[in-house]
Amino acid sequence: MATPHFLSTFIKSSFLFLVSISCFLEQTHAFESKNTKIQDSFHTIQVSSLFPASVCSPSKDSIKKRPSTLEVFHRHGPCSKLSQDEAAATPSLSDILSHDQSRVKSIRARLDSIRTTDKVKDKKVNLPVQSGSSLGSGNYLVSMGIGSPKKTLSLIFDTGSDLTWTQCQPCARSCYKQQDPIFDPKTSNSYSNVSCTSTTCSQLSSATGNTPSCSLGTCVYGIQYGDQSFSVGLFSKDTLTIATDVFPNFMFGCGQNNRGLFGRTAGLIGLGRDPLSIVSQTATKYGKYFSYCLPSKPSSTGYLTLGKAALGGVQFTPFDSSQGSSFYYISITSIAISGQQLPIGRAVFKNAGAIIDSGTVITRLPPAAYSALSAAFKQGMKKYPAAPAFSILDTCYDLSNYTSISVPTVSFTFDGEVKINLSPLGTLIAVSSTVACLAFAGNSDAASIGIFGNMQQLAFEVVYDVAGGKLGFAAAGC
Numbered sequence: 478m479a480t481p482h483f484l485s486t487f488i489k490s491s492f493l494f495l496v497s498i499s500c501f502l503e504q505t506h507a508f509e510s511k512n513t514k515i516q517d518s519f520h521t522i523q524v525s526s527l528f529p530a531s532v533c534s535p536s537k538d539s540i541k542k543r544p545s546t547l548e549v550f551h552r553h554g555p556c557s558k559l560s561q562d563e564a565a566a567t568p569s570l571s572d573i574l575s576h577d578q579s580r581v582k583s584i585r586a587r588l589d590s591i592r593t594t595d596k597v598k599d600k601k602v603n604l605p606v607q608s609g610s611s612l613g614s615g616n617y618l619v620s621m622g623i624g625s626p627k628k629t630l631s632l633i634f635d636t637g638s639d640l641t642w643t644q645c646q647p648c649a650r651s652c653y654k655q656q657d658p659i660f661d662p663k664t665s666n667s668y669s670n671v672s673c674t675s676t677t678c679s680q681l682s683s684a685t686g687n688t689p690s691c692s693l694g695t696c697v698y699g700i701q702y703g704d705q706s707f708s709v710g711l712f713s714k715d716t717l718t719i720a721t722d723v724f725p726n727f728m729f730g731c732g733q734n735n736r737g738l739f740g741r742t743a744g745l746i747g748l749g750r751d752p753l754s755i756v757s758q759t760a761t762k763y764g765k766y767f768s769y770c771l772p773s774k775p776s777s778t779g780y781l782t783l784g785k786a787a788l789g790g791v792q793f794t795p796f797d798s799s800q801g802s803s804f805y806y807i808s809i810t811s812i813a814i815s816g817q818q819l820p821i822g823r824a825v826f827k828n829a830g831a832i833i834d835s836g837t838v839i840t841r842l843p844p845a846a847y848s849a850l851s852a853a854f855k856q857g858m859k860k861y862p863a864a865p866a867f868s869i870l871d872t873c874y875d876l877s878n879y880t881s882i883s884v885p886t887v888s889f890t891f892d893g894e895v896k897i898n899l900s901p902l903g904t905l906i907a908v909s910s911t912v913a914c915l916a917f918a919g920n921s922d923a924a925s926i927g928i929f930g931n932m933q934q935l936a937f938e939v940v941y942d943v944a945g946g947k948l949g950f951a952a953a954g955c
């Protein structure tokens with residue numbers, strides 16, 4: 478079969494994409510909660526618990542009985558069926574952190590372009606090309622079914638983007654190697670193309686940050702996650718199956734040209750706020766409500782539940798609805814170390830703003846907030862010898878002479894007096910077998926957005942009540 482005309486055309490005219498992204502974390506560096514003793518202001522942990530486990534130990538069975546619930550596993554952990562295959566391609570921690578920085582840059586560029594677009598919204602605006610940064614792809618995967626009969630695909634889930642896409646046959650231009658067989662629309666009797674003239678085609682502009690293109694009457698999407706990762710292809714409809722729930726005519730990207738840091742996954746699920754996100758498209762069934770728990774160790778599993786589950790002990794903070802775009806904005810009001818509130822003015826958080834993101838690994842804070850956090854953490858860790866900075870992490874300790882350590886408790890307070898105590902696995906990240914660093918980084922610019930990243934979310938059940946306009950946290954989620 479010859480390369481379809483549409484591909485050569487739209488690749489030449491080359492999309493100027495920029496968007497959210499995901500990042501990949503090889504989270505081989507977690508603490509085991511069973512070795513954790515929680516006191517009031519310090520956690521005592523075994524240094525040995527820093528090392529990764531090689532055996533998968535799935536968490537709580539009770540969760541699997543919840544309706545509309547999918548198992549979440551870490552891409553590189555032993556619970557991932559992709560991990561064997563990915564072993565050779567597993568990035569180092571310094572690669573992961575540099576991909577993380579690229580994701581953060583992309584998020585900022587996207588926010589800047591949205592602000593610019595708002596100012597000149599009466600004119601047609603081309604979004605700026607984002608160049609010079611690569612980006613990673615999400616760390617956490619779930620499986621969903623597409624087509625009739627359904628084909629099961631392992632997909633990265635990402636709260637920082639909207640379009641769901643998977644690689645599709647005939648891979649007219651390029652497909653990377655994936656674990657599952659590549660979806661072939663010809664084998665699905667419920668597949669259809671979205672036409673260029675449909676209103677949903679025009680919605681791609683906000684969902685992807687790029688104006689859609691048209692090929693032989695079929696709407697063509699393009700999404701780029703930095704200068705190396707992208708997916709371009711036919712905007713399509715087919716039946717989506719989530720656990721036992723079936724959604725006919727789900728709109729997604731059928732990727733004909735796909736490249737980048739997606740590992741062996743089949744594509745990506747966009748859990749953002751845009752009308753084309755999976756959250757919006759399944760709203761009649763799930764009411765724009767979902768929750769997830771990211772496993773505290775890569776050797777364990779978490780879950781993604783769509784719809785309202787019967788949860789106890791969830792504290793809710795309002796989303797900051799004054800902000801547009803697909804991101805989930807929240808308001809951080811204060812940070813405490815060992816129960817002592819840090820001297821950070823509210824304006825510091827307010828001026829920067831913040832989002833919660835499933836794909837950013839390390840939480841980013843305004844510079845004044847980070848320096849206060851780092852200083853207080855150093856004070857609490859002063860008996861341990863300091864180690865040199867590692868990548869974006871500058872508060873590091875040499876733990877070679879210790880079998881157990883006492884880590885100051887870090888707490889975050891969000892709007893609505895929602896206070897959560899991070900577990901030590903959300904506080905320290907091991908960067909080698911003997912060195913661990915504070916798992917936070919400061920932004921260089923006080924106006925840059927704060928990002929509450931996935932390390933700090935580990936083990937919480939994080940609840941997105943999008944319709945209700947609020948975000949919840951429940952401790953000991955998985």
Ligand SMILES: *[C@@H]1O[C@H](CO)[C@@H](O)[C@H](O)[C@H]1NC(C)=O
Nearest residue numbers: 481668669670692693695711
């Ligand atoms: C969808 O569009 C592509 C490109 O125009 C075409 O090759 C394909 O046959 C179409 N599929 C269906 C089911 O209409």
Ligand SMILES: *[C@@H]1O[C@H](CO)[C@@H](O)[C@H](O)[C@H]1NC(C)=O
Nearest residue numbers: 861862863875876877878879
């Ligand atoms: C560990 O202990 C040994 C022996 O007391 C000492 O020589 C070494 O400097 C210590 N290492 C660190 C990183 O503190």
